[in-house]
Amino acid sequence: MPVSTEKIQTGTPESAARRKPGGTISAPAGLGPLIREAWYVIAASEDVGRELSSITVLNEPLVFFRAEDGTPVVLDDRCAHRRFSLAKGHLKGDAIQCGYHGFTFDRTGACVFAPAVSGKQNFGVRHYPAVDRGPWLWVWMGEGAGDRADIPLPDEIEEVEHGFRGYTFNPCNYLMVHENLLDLTHLYYLHGPSVSSEEYANTPPKLLPAPDSRHVGYVRSVSGTSFKLQSIFCGADGSLKLTRTEENWSRGPALNFGWIKFERDDGIDEPVRPSRQMVVHAVTPQTETSTHQFWSFRFNEPLVVSEDEAADAIRKVFAEDIEVLAVQGRLIAEDTRTGVVENSVPSDVPGLRLRRALQRMAAAEKK
Ligand code: FES
Ligand SMILES: [Fe+2]
Known part of the structure:
Protein backbone atom coordinates (compact mmCIF):
# COMPACT_ATOMS: atom_id res chain seq x y z
CA MET A 1 0.00 0.00 0.00
CA PRO A 2 1.30 3.45 -0.79
CA VAL A 3 1.97 5.48 2.34
CA SER A 4 1.80 8.93 0.83
CA THR A 5 0.85 10.74 -2.30
CA GLU A 6 2.25 13.91 -3.69
CA LYS A 7 0.61 16.14 -6.27
CA ILE A 8 3.03 17.01 -9.00
CA GLN A 9 2.43 20.22 -10.93
CA THR A 10 4.15 19.59 -14.21
CA GLY A 11 6.08 22.21 -16.17
CA THR A 12 7.56 22.64 -19.61
CA PRO A 13 11.23 22.64 -20.58
CA GLU A 14 10.80 26.35 -21.36
CA SER A 15 9.55 27.14 -17.87
CA ALA A 16 12.37 25.03 -16.45
CA ALA A 17 14.93 27.12 -18.25
CA ARG A 18 13.54 30.45 -17.08
CA ARG A 19 15.73 32.30 -14.61
CA LYS A 20 14.09 33.74 -11.51
CA PRO A 21 15.28 36.99 -9.93
CA GLY A 22 18.03 36.46 -7.39
CA GLY A 23 19.95 33.93 -9.45
CA THR A 24 17.94 30.82 -8.59
CA ILE A 25 16.70 28.89 -11.60
CA SER A 26 13.19 27.52 -11.64
CA ALA A 27 12.52 23.87 -12.36
CA PRO A 28 9.31 21.91 -12.73
CA ALA A 29 7.91 20.82 -9.36
CA GLY A 30 9.27 17.41 -8.49
CA LEU A 31 12.60 18.24 -10.09
CA GLY A 32 15.48 19.75 -8.18
CA PRO A 33 16.04 23.51 -8.37
CA LEU A 34 19.61 24.50 -9.17
CA ILE A 35 21.37 25.57 -5.96
CA ARG A 36 24.24 28.04 -6.34
CA GLU A 37 25.41 28.33 -2.74
CA ALA A 38 27.26 25.00 -2.77
CA TRP A 39 30.57 23.31 -3.58
CA MET A 141 29.39 28.34 -7.44
CA GLY A 142 27.89 30.89 -5.03
CA GLU A 143 28.77 34.46 -4.17
CA GLY A 144 31.98 35.25 -2.28
CA ALA A 145 34.81 32.92 -1.37
CA GLY A 146 32.77 29.99 -0.04
CA ASP A 147 33.54 28.23 3.24
CA ARG A 148 35.70 25.14 2.77
CA ALA A 149 34.05 23.65 5.85
CA ASP A 150 30.89 23.36 3.72
CA ILE A 151 32.48 20.87 1.30
CA PRO A 152 30.20 17.89 1.95
CA LEU A 153 32.78 15.10 1.51
CA PRO A 154 33.01 12.95 4.67
CA ASP A 155 36.49 12.61 6.21
CA GLU A 156 35.97 8.84 6.41
CA ILE A 157 36.66 8.54 2.68
CA GLU A 158 40.36 8.50 3.58
CA GLU A 159 39.88 5.50 5.91
CA VAL A 160 39.12 2.92 3.22
CA GLU A 161 42.14 2.64 1.03
CA HIS A 162 41.33 0.27 -1.84
CA GLY A 163 39.05 1.16 -4.69
CA PHE A 164 38.42 2.83 -7.97
CA ARG A 165 36.61 5.84 -9.32
CA GLY A 166 34.86 6.98 -12.48
CA TYR A 167 32.42 9.34 -14.11
CA THR A 168 29.02 9.00 -15.74
CA PHE A 169 26.82 11.54 -17.47
CA ASN A 170 23.09 11.50 -16.75
CA PRO A 171 20.64 13.13 -19.21
CA CYS A 172 18.24 14.10 -16.42
CA ASN A 173 17.75 16.52 -13.54
CA TYR A 174 20.20 15.99 -10.65
CA LEU A 175 17.42 15.28 -8.12
CA MET A 176 16.50 12.19 -10.14
CA VAL A 177 20.09 11.00 -9.66
CA HIS A 178 19.84 11.59 -5.89
CA GLU A 179 16.49 9.81 -5.71
CA ASN A 180 17.96 6.91 -7.67
CA LEU A 181 20.80 6.71 -5.14
CA LEU A 182 18.52 7.11 -2.11
CA ASP A 183 16.02 4.44 -3.22
CA LEU A 184 18.13 1.33 -3.65
CA THR A 185 15.16 -1.00 -4.02
CA HIS A 186 15.92 -0.55 -7.70
CA LEU A 187 19.19 -2.47 -7.27
CA TYR A 188 17.25 -5.72 -7.52
CA TYR A 189 14.43 -4.78 -9.88
CA LEU A 190 16.55 -2.84 -12.36
CA HIS A 191 20.02 -4.37 -12.00
CA GLY A 192 19.11 -7.89 -10.95
CA PRO A 193 20.41 -10.57 -8.58
CA SER A 194 24.10 -10.04 -9.29
CA VAL A 195 23.80 -6.64 -7.62
CA SER A 196 21.12 -7.14 -4.98
CA SER A 197 18.35 -9.38 -3.71
CA GLU A 198 14.59 -9.44 -3.28
CA GLU A 199 15.00 -9.56 0.52
CA TYR A 200 16.98 -6.33 0.34
CA ALA A 201 14.40 -4.62 -1.88
CA ASN A 202 11.61 -5.56 0.52
CA THR A 203 13.31 -4.15 3.62
CA PRO A 204 12.23 -0.56 4.31
CA PRO A 205 14.84 2.04 5.28
CA LYS A 206 14.78 3.79 8.67
CA LEU A 207 15.44 7.51 8.58
CA LEU A 208 18.46 8.68 10.57
CA PRO A 209 18.51 11.90 12.60
CA ALA A 210 20.05 14.56 10.37
CA PRO A 211 22.80 16.84 11.72
CA ASP A 212 21.30 19.77 9.78
CA SER A 213 18.58 20.60 7.29
CA ARG A 214 20.79 19.80 4.27
CA HIS A 215 21.26 16.14 5.25
CA VAL A 216 18.94 13.23 4.55
CA GLY A 217 20.02 9.76 5.62
CA TYR A 218 18.72 6.30 6.39
CA VAL A 219 19.91 2.95 7.66
CA ARG A 220 18.84 -0.43 6.31
CA SER A 221 19.94 -3.84 7.55
CA VAL A 222 19.17 -7.03 5.63
CA SER A 223 20.11 -10.60 6.56
CA GLY A 224 20.33 -13.72 4.44
CA THR A 225 21.25 -11.94 1.29
CA SER A 226 24.18 -12.09 -1.12
CA PHE A 227 25.96 -9.33 -2.98
CA LYS A 228 28.01 -10.90 -5.71
CA LEU A 229 29.61 -7.83 -7.23
CA GLN A 230 31.49 -6.69 -4.12
CA SER A 231 32.62 -10.26 -3.44
CA ILE A 232 33.93 -10.65 -6.97
CA PHE A 233 35.90 -7.39 -6.72
CA CYS A 234 37.63 -8.62 -3.55
CA GLY A 235 37.95 -12.33 -4.42
CA ALA A 236 35.36 -13.75 -2.00
CA ASP A 237 32.64 -16.36 -2.48
CA GLY A 238 29.74 -14.48 -4.08
CA SER A 239 27.17 -17.06 -3.00
CA LEU A 240 27.75 -16.50 0.74
CA LYS A 241 24.66 -15.36 2.61
CA LEU A 242 25.43 -12.14 4.41
CA THR A 243 23.94 -9.42 6.53
CA ARG A 244 24.27 -6.08 4.79
CA THR A 245 23.88 -2.93 6.88
CA GLU A 246 24.06 0.36 5.07
CA GLU A 247 23.90 4.01 5.99
CA ASN A 248 23.08 6.14 2.98
CA TRP A 249 23.17 9.94 3.00
CA SER A 250 22.59 12.78 0.60
CA ARG A 251 24.24 16.00 1.75
CA GLY A 252 22.62 18.93 -0.03
CA PRO A 253 22.64 19.04 -3.82
CA ALA A 254 26.24 17.92 -4.40
CA LEU A 255 26.89 14.62 -2.63
CA ASN A 256 25.49 11.19 -1.87
CA PHE A 257 27.51 8.66 0.08
CA GLY A 258 26.98 5.36 1.81
CA TRP A 259 28.77 3.13 4.29
CA ILE A 260 28.04 -0.56 3.87
CA LYS A 261 29.00 -3.28 6.36
CA PHE A 262 28.93 -6.99 5.43
CA GLU A 263 28.83 -9.76 8.07
CA ARG A 264 28.52 -13.54 7.73
CA ASP A 265 25.16 -15.10 8.49
CA ASP A 266 26.31 -18.70 8.89
CA GLY A 267 27.98 -18.32 12.30
CA ILE A 268 31.44 -19.12 10.93
CA ASP A 269 33.94 -16.82 12.58
CA GLU A 270 35.73 -15.70 9.45
CA PRO A 271 35.93 -12.22 8.02
CA VAL A 272 33.96 -11.28 4.95
CA ARG A 273 35.89 -9.84 2.01
CA PRO A 274 35.11 -6.97 1.95
CA SER A 275 33.51 -6.27 5.32
CA ARG A 276 33.34 -2.51 4.71
CA GLN A 277 32.51 -0.60 1.56
CA MET A 278 32.12 3.11 1.00
CA VAL A 279 30.43 4.53 -2.08
CA VAL A 280 30.56 8.26 -2.79
CA HIS A 281 28.74 10.02 -5.61
CA ALA A 282 29.50 13.66 -6.32
CA VAL A 283 26.41 14.96 -8.11
CA THR A 284 27.02 18.09 -10.19
CA PRO A 285 24.14 19.60 -12.16
CA GLN A 286 25.20 20.58 -15.67
CA THR A 287 21.81 22.11 -16.55
CA GLU A 288 18.25 21.64 -15.28
CA THR A 289 18.07 18.44 -17.32
CA SER A 290 21.60 17.00 -17.25
CA THR A 291 23.94 15.92 -14.48
CA HIS A 292 27.59 14.99 -14.04
CA GLN A 293 28.19 12.11 -11.63
CA PHE A 294 31.69 11.47 -10.25
CA TRP A 295 31.87 8.28 -8.21
CA SER A 296 34.32 6.53 -5.95
CA PHE A 297 33.96 2.94 -4.68
CA ARG A 298 36.21 1.97 -1.78
CA PHE A 299 36.74 -1.27 0.12
CA ASN A 300 38.66 -2.37 3.19
CA GLU A 301 40.18 -5.27 1.22
CA PRO A 302 42.44 -5.13 -1.83
CA LEU A 303 40.85 -5.62 -5.23
CA VAL A 304 41.61 -8.87 -7.06
CA VAL A 305 40.59 -7.32 -10.36
CA SER A 306 42.17 -4.27 -11.95
CA GLU A 307 40.70 -0.85 -11.15
CA ASP A 308 39.73 -0.52 -14.82
CA GLU A 309 37.90 -3.87 -14.80
CA ALA A 310 36.02 -2.96 -11.62
CA ALA A 311 35.11 0.49 -12.95
CA ASP A 312 33.88 -1.06 -16.22
CA ALA A 313 31.64 -3.46 -14.27
CA ILE A 314 30.14 -0.52 -12.37
CA ARG A 315 29.70 1.47 -15.60
CA LYS A 316 27.64 -1.40 -17.02
CA VAL A 317 25.37 -1.18 -13.96
CA PHE A 318 25.10 2.61 -14.27
CA ALA A 319 24.26 2.28 -17.97
CA GLU A 320 21.02 0.64 -16.85
CA ASP A 321 20.30 3.57 -14.51
CA ILE A 322 21.06 6.10 -17.24
CA GLU A 323 18.68 4.38 -19.64
CA VAL A 324 15.85 4.62 -17.10
CA LEU A 325 16.70 8.16 -15.99
CA ALA A 326 16.87 9.42 -19.58
CA VAL A 327 13.42 8.05 -20.36
CA GLN A 328 11.99 9.17 -17.01
CA GLY A 329 13.43 12.68 -17.45
CA ARG A 330 12.01 12.98 -20.95
CA LEU A 331 8.59 11.71 -19.92
CA ILE A 332 8.40 14.12 -16.98
CA ALA A 333 9.46 17.05 -19.18
CA GLU A 334 6.90 16.13 -21.84
CA ASP A 335 4.05 15.56 -19.39
CA THR A 336 2.04 18.78 -19.46
CA ARG A 337 -1.01 17.37 -17.67
CA THR A 338 -1.98 18.97 -14.37
CA GLY A 339 -2.92 17.11 -11.21
CA VAL A 340 -0.70 14.11 -11.88
CA VAL A 341 -0.09 12.19 -8.64
CA GLU A 342 3.05 10.24 -7.76
CA ASN A 343 2.44 7.56 -5.13
CA SER A 344 5.18 6.87 -2.63
CA VAL A 345 6.17 3.96 -0.39
CA PRO A 346 8.62 3.84 2.57
CA SER A 347 11.69 3.54 0.34
CA ASP A 348 10.78 6.91 -1.21
CA VAL A 349 10.79 8.79 2.10
CA PRO A 350 14.50 9.78 2.02
CA GLY A 351 14.11 11.10 -1.52
CA LEU A 352 11.00 13.06 -0.58
CA ARG A 353 12.87 14.55 2.39
CA LEU A 354 15.66 15.61 0.06
CA ARG A 355 13.19 17.24 -2.34
CA ARG A 356 11.91 19.38 0.50
CA ALA A 357 15.43 20.21 1.75
CA LEU A 358 16.47 21.37 -1.72
CA GLN A 359 13.32 23.45 -2.14
CA ARG A 360 14.10 25.14 1.20
CA MET A 361 17.67 25.84 0.09
CA ALA A 362 16.44 27.30 -3.21
CA ALA A 363 13.89 29.48 -1.39
CA ALA A 364 16.63 30.75 0.96
CA GLU A 365 18.75 31.74 -2.06
CA LYS A 366 15.93 33.84 -3.48
CA LYS A 367 15.76 36.02 -0.34
S1 FES B 1 40.14 37.67 -27.67
FE1 FES B 1 38.74 36.22 -27.01
S2 FES B 1 37.06 36.45 -28.31
FE2 FES B 1 38.44 37.97 -28.96
FE1 LIG C 1 21.29 1.86 -9.97
Whole structure:
Protein backbone atom coordinates (compact mmCIF):
# COMPACT_ATOMS: atom_id res chain seq x y z
CA MET A 1 0.00 0.00 0.00
CA PRO A 2 1.30 3.45 -0.79
CA VAL A 3 1.97 5.48 2.34
CA SER A 4 1.80 8.93 0.83
CA THR A 5 0.85 10.74 -2.30
CA GLU A 6 2.25 13.91 -3.69
CA LYS A 7 0.61 16.14 -6.27
CA ILE A 8 3.03 17.01 -9.00
CA GLN A 9 2.43 20.22 -10.93
CA THR A 10 4.15 19.59 -14.21
CA GLY A 11 6.08 22.21 -16.17
CA THR A 12 7.56 22.64 -19.61
CA PRO A 13 11.23 22.64 -20.58
CA GLU A 14 10.80 26.35 -21.36
CA SER A 15 9.55 27.14 -17.87
CA ALA A 16 12.37 25.03 -16.45
CA ALA A 17 14.93 27.12 -18.25
CA ARG A 18 13.54 30.45 -17.08
CA ARG A 19 15.73 32.30 -14.61
CA LYS A 20 14.09 33.74 -11.51
CA PRO A 21 15.28 36.99 -9.93
CA GLY A 22 18.03 36.46 -7.39
CA GLY A 23 19.95 33.93 -9.45
CA THR A 24 17.94 30.82 -8.59
CA ILE A 25 16.70 28.89 -11.60
CA SER A 26 13.19 27.52 -11.64
CA ALA A 27 12.52 23.87 -12.36
CA PRO A 28 9.31 21.91 -12.73
CA ALA A 29 7.91 20.82 -9.36
CA GLY A 30 9.27 17.41 -8.49
CA LEU A 31 12.60 18.24 -10.09
CA GLY A 32 15.48 19.75 -8.18
CA PRO A 33 16.04 23.51 -8.37
CA LEU A 34 19.61 24.50 -9.17
CA ILE A 35 21.37 25.57 -5.96
CA ARG A 36 24.24 28.04 -6.34
CA GLU A 37 25.41 28.33 -2.74
CA ALA A 38 27.26 25.00 -2.77
CA TRP A 39 30.57 23.31 -3.58
CA TYR A 40 30.46 20.96 -6.57
CA VAL A 41 32.96 18.47 -7.99
CA ILE A 42 34.19 19.35 -11.48
CA ALA A 43 36.98 16.79 -12.04
CA ALA A 44 39.19 14.16 -10.47
CA SER A 45 42.14 16.07 -8.98
CA GLU A 46 44.70 13.85 -10.67
CA ASP A 47 43.18 14.66 -14.07
CA VAL A 48 43.70 18.42 -13.62
CA GLY A 49 47.04 19.59 -14.95
CA ARG A 50 48.63 22.12 -17.24
CA GLU A 51 46.13 21.57 -20.03
CA LEU A 52 42.97 23.66 -20.25
CA SER A 53 39.80 21.68 -19.49
CA SER A 54 36.18 22.77 -19.55
CA ILE A 55 32.89 21.77 -18.00
CA THR A 56 29.43 23.31 -17.63
CA VAL A 57 27.99 23.55 -14.11
CA LEU A 58 24.58 25.12 -13.32
CA ASN A 59 24.52 26.34 -16.95
CA GLU A 60 27.81 28.20 -16.40
CA PRO A 61 30.77 27.30 -18.65
CA LEU A 62 33.99 26.87 -16.67
CA VAL A 63 37.61 26.53 -17.79
CA PHE A 64 40.13 25.07 -15.38
CA PHE A 65 43.79 24.11 -15.04
CA ARG A 66 46.53 23.82 -12.44
CA ALA A 67 48.88 26.78 -11.95
CA GLU A 68 52.63 26.21 -11.98
CA ASP A 69 52.63 26.01 -8.16
CA GLY A 70 49.90 23.31 -8.28
CA THR A 71 47.01 25.57 -7.26
CA PRO A 72 43.77 24.76 -9.12
CA VAL A 73 42.40 27.69 -11.14
CA VAL A 74 38.78 27.90 -12.32
CA LEU A 75 37.53 30.78 -14.49
CA ASP A 76 34.53 31.64 -16.66
CA ASP A 77 35.07 29.86 -19.98
CA ARG A 78 33.78 32.77 -22.05
CA CYS A 79 36.32 35.35 -23.14
CA ALA A 80 35.47 38.87 -21.95
CA HIS A 81 36.09 40.16 -25.49
CA ARG A 82 33.74 38.26 -27.83
CA ARG A 83 32.88 35.19 -25.71
CA PHE A 84 35.04 32.62 -27.47
CA SER A 85 35.83 29.60 -25.28
CA LEU A 86 39.01 30.25 -23.29
CA ALA A 87 39.51 26.48 -23.08
CA LYS A 88 40.36 26.65 -26.80
CA GLY A 89 43.16 29.09 -26.06
CA HIS A 90 46.47 28.29 -24.38
CA LEU A 91 48.42 28.88 -21.20
CA LYS A 92 51.17 31.49 -20.98
CA GLY A 93 52.59 30.76 -17.55
CA ASP A 94 49.54 30.90 -15.29
CA ALA A 95 47.52 33.13 -17.65
CA ILE A 96 45.14 32.03 -20.39
CA GLN A 97 45.56 33.66 -23.78
CA CYS A 98 42.38 33.53 -25.83
CA GLY A 99 42.85 31.69 -29.11
CA TYR A 100 40.87 34.26 -31.12
CA HIS A 101 42.27 37.80 -30.64
CA GLY A 102 44.81 37.16 -27.89
CA PHE A 103 43.19 38.80 -24.86
CA THR A 104 44.97 37.34 -21.84
CA PHE A 105 43.56 36.65 -18.36
CA ASP A 106 45.62 35.92 -15.27
CA ARG A 107 44.74 33.26 -12.67
CA THR A 108 42.43 35.69 -10.87
CA GLY A 109 40.52 36.32 -14.12
CA ALA A 110 41.86 39.87 -14.63
CA CYS A 111 42.59 40.87 -18.23
CA VAL A 112 46.33 41.58 -18.29
CA PHE A 113 46.79 41.98 -22.04
CA ALA A 114 44.73 43.11 -25.02
CA PRO A 115 46.18 43.93 -28.45
CA ALA A 116 46.94 47.59 -29.21
CA VAL A 117 46.14 48.78 -25.69
CA SER A 118 48.64 49.05 -22.91
CA GLY A 119 48.69 47.45 -19.49
CA LYS A 120 46.09 45.75 -17.33
CA GLN A 121 42.47 46.34 -18.33
CA ASN A 122 39.62 47.17 -15.99
CA PHE A 123 37.66 44.06 -16.93
CA GLY A 124 38.12 40.34 -16.74
CA VAL A 125 36.33 37.02 -16.40
CA ARG A 126 34.80 35.59 -13.25
CA HIS A 127 37.10 33.64 -10.96
CA TYR A 128 35.62 30.69 -9.02
CA PRO A 129 37.06 29.49 -5.68
CA ALA A 130 38.36 25.93 -6.08
CA VAL A 131 39.99 23.38 -3.79
CA ASP A 132 41.18 19.77 -3.95
CA ARG A 133 39.44 17.56 -1.39
CA GLY A 134 39.53 13.75 -1.39
CA PRO A 135 39.90 12.47 -4.95
CA TRP A 136 38.25 15.50 -6.54
CA LEU A 137 38.49 19.18 -7.42
CA TRP A 138 35.60 21.19 -5.93
CA VAL A 139 34.35 24.59 -7.08
CA TRP A 140 32.22 27.12 -5.18
CA MET A 141 29.39 28.34 -7.44
CA GLY A 142 27.89 30.89 -5.03
CA GLU A 143 28.77 34.46 -4.17
CA GLY A 144 31.98 35.25 -2.28
CA ALA A 145 34.81 32.92 -1.37
CA GLY A 146 32.77 29.99 -0.04
CA ASP A 147 33.54 28.23 3.24
CA ARG A 148 35.70 25.14 2.77
CA ALA A 149 34.05 23.65 5.85
CA ASP A 150 30.89 23.36 3.72
CA ILE A 151 32.48 20.87 1.30
CA PRO A 152 30.20 17.89 1.95
CA LEU A 153 32.78 15.10 1.51
CA PRO A 154 33.01 12.95 4.67
CA ASP A 155 36.49 12.61 6.21
CA GLU A 156 35.97 8.84 6.41
CA ILE A 157 36.66 8.54 2.68
CA GLU A 158 40.36 8.50 3.58
CA GLU A 159 39.88 5.50 5.91
CA VAL A 160 39.12 2.92 3.22
CA GLU A 161 42.14 2.64 1.03
CA HIS A 162 41.33 0.27 -1.84
CA GLY A 163 39.05 1.16 -4.69
CA PHE A 164 38.42 2.83 -7.97
CA ARG A 165 36.61 5.84 -9.32
CA GLY A 166 34.86 6.98 -12.48
CA TYR A 167 32.42 9.34 -14.11
CA THR A 168 29.02 9.00 -15.74
CA PHE A 169 26.82 11.54 -17.47
CA ASN A 170 23.09 11.50 -16.75
CA PRO A 171 20.64 13.13 -19.21
CA CYS A 172 18.24 14.10 -16.42
CA ASN A 173 17.75 16.52 -13.54
CA TYR A 174 20.20 15.99 -10.65
CA LEU A 175 17.42 15.28 -8.12
CA MET A 176 16.50 12.19 -10.14
CA VAL A 177 20.09 11.00 -9.66
CA HIS A 178 19.84 11.59 -5.89
CA GLU A 179 16.49 9.81 -5.71
CA ASN A 180 17.96 6.91 -7.67
CA LEU A 181 20.80 6.71 -5.14
CA LEU A 182 18.52 7.11 -2.11
CA ASP A 183 16.02 4.44 -3.22
CA LEU A 184 18.13 1.33 -3.65
CA THR A 185 15.16 -1.00 -4.02
CA HIS A 186 15.92 -0.55 -7.70
CA LEU A 187 19.19 -2.47 -7.27
CA TYR A 188 17.25 -5.72 -7.52
CA TYR A 189 14.43 -4.78 -9.88
CA LEU A 190 16.55 -2.84 -12.36
CA HIS A 191 20.02 -4.37 -12.00
CA GLY A 192 19.11 -7.89 -10.95
CA PRO A 193 20.41 -10.57 -8.58
CA SER A 194 24.10 -10.04 -9.29
CA VAL A 195 23.80 -6.64 -7.62
CA SER A 196 21.12 -7.14 -4.98
CA SER A 197 18.35 -9.38 -3.71
CA GLU A 198 14.59 -9.44 -3.28
CA GLU A 199 15.00 -9.56 0.52
CA TYR A 200 16.98 -6.33 0.34
CA ALA A 201 14.40 -4.62 -1.88
CA ASN A 202 11.61 -5.56 0.52
CA THR A 203 13.31 -4.15 3.62
CA PRO A 204 12.23 -0.56 4.31
CA PRO A 205 14.84 2.04 5.28
CA LYS A 206 14.78 3.79 8.67
CA LEU A 207 15.44 7.51 8.58
CA LEU A 208 18.46 8.68 10.57
CA PRO A 209 18.51 11.90 12.60
CA ALA A 210 20.05 14.56 10.37
CA PRO A 211 22.80 16.84 11.72
CA ASP A 212 21.30 19.77 9.78
CA SER A 213 18.58 20.60 7.29
CA ARG A 214 20.79 19.80 4.27
CA HIS A 215 21.26 16.14 5.25
CA VAL A 216 18.94 13.23 4.55
CA GLY A 217 20.02 9.76 5.62
CA TYR A 218 18.72 6.30 6.39
CA VAL A 219 19.91 2.95 7.66
CA ARG A 220 18.84 -0.43 6.31
CA SER A 221 19.94 -3.84 7.55
CA VAL A 222 19.17 -7.03 5.63
CA SER A 223 20.11 -10.60 6.56
CA GLY A 224 20.33 -13.72 4.44
CA THR A 225 21.25 -11.94 1.29
CA SER A 226 24.18 -12.09 -1.12
CA PHE A 227 25.96 -9.33 -2.98
CA LYS A 228 28.01 -10.90 -5.71
CA LEU A 229 29.61 -7.83 -7.23
CA GLN A 230 31.49 -6.69 -4.12
CA SER A 231 32.62 -10.26 -3.44
CA ILE A 232 33.93 -10.65 -6.97
CA PHE A 233 35.90 -7.39 -6.72
CA CYS A 234 37.63 -8.62 -3.55
CA GLY A 235 37.95 -12.33 -4.42
CA ALA A 236 35.36 -13.75 -2.00
CA ASP A 237 32.64 -16.36 -2.48
CA GLY A 238 29.74 -14.48 -4.08
CA SER A 239 27.17 -17.06 -3.00
CA LEU A 240 27.75 -16.50 0.74
CA LYS A 241 24.66 -15.36 2.61
CA LEU A 242 25.43 -12.14 4.41
CA THR A 243 23.94 -9.42 6.53
CA ARG A 244 24.27 -6.08 4.79
CA THR A 245 23.88 -2.93 6.88
CA GLU A 246 24.06 0.36 5.07
CA GLU A 247 23.90 4.01 5.99
CA ASN A 248 23.08 6.14 2.98
CA TRP A 249 23.17 9.94 3.00
CA SER A 250 22.59 12.78 0.60
CA ARG A 251 24.24 16.00 1.75
CA GLY A 252 22.62 18.93 -0.03
CA PRO A 253 22.64 19.04 -3.82
CA ALA A 254 26.24 17.92 -4.40
CA LEU A 255 26.89 14.62 -2.63
CA ASN A 256 25.49 11.19 -1.87
CA PHE A 257 27.51 8.66 0.08
CA GLY A 258 26.98 5.36 1.81
CA TRP A 259 28.77 3.13 4.29
CA ILE A 260 28.04 -0.56 3.87
CA LYS A 261 29.00 -3.28 6.36
CA PHE A 262 28.93 -6.99 5.43
CA GLU A 263 28.83 -9.76 8.07
CA ARG A 264 28.52 -13.54 7.73
CA ASP A 265 25.16 -15.10 8.49
CA ASP A 266 26.31 -18.70 8.89
CA GLY A 267 27.98 -18.32 12.30
CA ILE A 268 31.44 -19.12 10.93
CA ASP A 269 33.94 -16.82 12.58
CA GLU A 270 35.73 -15.70 9.45
CA PRO A 271 35.93 -12.22 8.02
CA VAL A 272 33.96 -11.28 4.95
CA ARG A 273 35.89 -9.84 2.01
CA PRO A 274 35.11 -6.97 1.95
CA SER A 275 33.51 -6.27 5.32
CA ARG A 276 33.34 -2.51 4.71
CA GLN A 277 32.51 -0.60 1.56
CA MET A 278 32.12 3.11 1.00
CA VAL A 279 30.43 4.53 -2.08
CA VAL A 280 30.56 8.26 -2.79
CA HIS A 281 28.74 10.02 -5.61
CA ALA A 282 29.50 13.66 -6.32
CA VAL A 283 26.41 14.96 -8.11
CA THR A 284 27.02 18.09 -10.19
CA PRO A 285 24.14 19.60 -12.16
CA GLN A 286 25.20 20.58 -15.67
CA THR A 287 21.81 22.11 -16.55
CA GLU A 288 18.25 21.64 -15.28
CA THR A 289 18.07 18.44 -17.32
CA SER A 290 21.60 17.00 -17.25
CA THR A 291 23.94 15.92 -14.48
CA HIS A 292 27.59 14.99 -14.04
CA GLN A 293 28.19 12.11 -11.63
CA PHE A 294 31.69 11.47 -10.25
CA TRP A 295 31.87 8.28 -8.21
CA SER A 296 34.32 6.53 -5.95
CA PHE A 297 33.96 2.94 -4.68
CA ARG A 298 36.21 1.97 -1.78
CA PHE A 299 36.74 -1.27 0.12
CA ASN A 300 38.66 -2.37 3.19
CA GLU A 301 40.18 -5.27 1.22
CA PRO A 302 42.44 -5.13 -1.83
CA LEU A 303 40.85 -5.62 -5.23
CA VAL A 304 41.61 -8.87 -7.06
CA VAL A 305 40.59 -7.32 -10.36
CA SER A 306 42.17 -4.27 -11.95
CA GLU A 307 40.70 -0.85 -11.15
CA ASP A 308 39.73 -0.52 -14.82
CA GLU A 309 37.90 -3.87 -14.80
CA ALA A 310 36.02 -2.96 -11.62
CA ALA A 311 35.11 0.49 -12.95
CA ASP A 312 33.88 -1.06 -16.22
CA ALA A 313 31.64 -3.46 -14.27
CA ILE A 314 30.14 -0.52 -12.37
CA ARG A 315 29.70 1.47 -15.60
CA LYS A 316 27.64 -1.40 -17.02
CA VAL A 317 25.37 -1.18 -13.96
CA PHE A 318 25.10 2.61 -14.27
CA ALA A 319 24.26 2.28 -17.97
CA GLU A 320 21.02 0.64 -16.85
CA ASP A 321 20.30 3.57 -14.51
CA ILE A 322 21.06 6.10 -17.24
CA GLU A 323 18.68 4.38 -19.64
CA VAL A 324 15.85 4.62 -17.10
CA LEU A 325 16.70 8.16 -15.99
CA ALA A 326 16.87 9.42 -19.58
CA VAL A 327 13.42 8.05 -20.36
CA GLN A 328 11.99 9.17 -17.01
CA GLY A 329 13.43 12.68 -17.45
CA ARG A 330 12.01 12.98 -20.95
CA LEU A 331 8.59 11.71 -19.92
CA ILE A 332 8.40 14.12 -16.98
CA ALA A 333 9.46 17.05 -19.18
CA GLU A 334 6.90 16.13 -21.84
CA ASP A 335 4.05 15.56 -19.39
CA THR A 336 2.04 18.78 -19.46
CA ARG A 337 -1.01 17.37 -17.67
CA THR A 338 -1.98 18.97 -14.37
CA GLY A 339 -2.92 17.11 -11.21
CA VAL A 340 -0.70 14.11 -11.88
CA VAL A 341 -0.09 12.19 -8.64
CA GLU A 342 3.05 10.24 -7.76
CA ASN A 343 2.44 7.56 -5.13
CA SER A 344 5.18 6.87 -2.63
CA VAL A 345 6.17 3.96 -0.39
CA PRO A 346 8.62 3.84 2.57
CA SER A 347 11.69 3.54 0.34
CA ASP A 348 10.78 6.91 -1.21
CA VAL A 349 10.79 8.79 2.10
CA PRO A 350 14.50 9.78 2.02
CA GLY A 351 14.11 11.10 -1.52
CA LEU A 352 11.00 13.06 -0.58
CA ARG A 353 12.87 14.55 2.39
CA LEU A 354 15.66 15.61 0.06
CA ARG A 355 13.19 17.24 -2.34
CA ARG A 356 11.91 19.38 0.50
CA ALA A 357 15.43 20.21 1.75
CA LEU A 358 16.47 21.37 -1.72
CA GLN A 359 13.32 23.45 -2.14
CA ARG A 360 14.10 25.14 1.20
CA MET A 361 17.67 25.84 0.09
CA ALA A 362 16.44 27.30 -3.21
CA ALA A 363 13.89 29.48 -1.39
CA ALA A 364 16.63 30.75 0.96
CA GLU A 365 18.75 31.74 -2.06
CA LYS A 366 15.93 33.84 -3.48
CA LYS A 367 15.76 36.02 -0.34
S1 FES B 1 37.06 36.45 -28.31
FE1 FES B 1 38.74 36.22 -27.01
S2 FES B 1 40.14 37.67 -27.67
FE2 FES B 1 38.44 37.97 -28.96
FE1 LIG C 1 21.29 1.86 -9.97
